[in-house]
Amino acid sequence: MANLSSIEKRKLERLLGMSSGYVLNFSDRTFSMFFEEHVGLDIDSARYRVNLSSGSKANRMRGFWTIEPDHIVAKTLLAMIEHANEYQCFPPEVDATLLADVQQIIGRLHQNSSSPVPEVDAFTASVNDLDFEAAAKHIRTAIDQNEPATALDRLHVFTIKFLRTHCEHRGIEVNRDKPLHSLMGEYVKAVRTAGLLESEMTDRILRSSILEAFNDVRNNKSLAHDNPILNHGEALLIFSHVGASIRFIRALEGRAVVRTR
Structure with missing residues (x-):
């Protein structure tokens, strides 16, 4: 209940x-x-x-x-x-x-959630895209089974698709060569210009260099390649941090929709 x-x-x-x-x-x-x-x-x-x-x-x-x-x-x-x-x-x-x-x-x-990653519900596809939905489902299943390290590569795919979707919505050029941290940087600049961010601290949290390091984790510490996967504790931390950012962006865009009505 x-x-x-x-x-x-x-x-x-x-x-x-x-x-x-x-x-x-x-x-x-x-x-x-x-x-x-x-x-x-x-x-x-x-x-x-x-x-x-x-x-x-x-x-x-x-x-x-x-x-x-x-x-x-x-x-x-x-x-x-x-x-x-x-x-x-x-x-x-x-x-x-x-x-x-x-x-x-x-x-x-x-x-009050019993999930090992409190932000698990942030991982839902933003648009009707089969790859997006598949990545989201894989992530939620891994979290529910308390095996986040097995889905780090899917988390990378999900985050890229999520940011590309919102960048396109904001009129930001998107291409396959633009890395994750660049997408986030341009997105944050756009929403800050639109008056949707109030603090410098929020700006810095979203722009943090953590996403730049995500490529290394995806390539060398996930099941994307034949590598030993990242330890459980660090995988949980990555999921929680990325999930919190995704949830914040969802809420921010929701408020923006209401403001323009």
């Missing part, structure tokens, strides 16, 4: 437009497909309809919150925000304040 207060549930319902029985712009079919893809669960199961008057999408969502643990609910909410950003289907009442409140709720749910 997710640890959500009544106030938090009301905020989530406002974000997802659940007052009319719907959830965002989902049909019954796409609602089912969404849960199968992102958390591998059957949202049509009778278990999510217990003590509820109807099987509407909103009521199944409420049943889902009642039954599933914090980290699964957090993962679902993050993916729904990504969906709403992509299809621009947030309800009209959603503003930057509500979105920030929901991000705090998700962050708290993550703190």
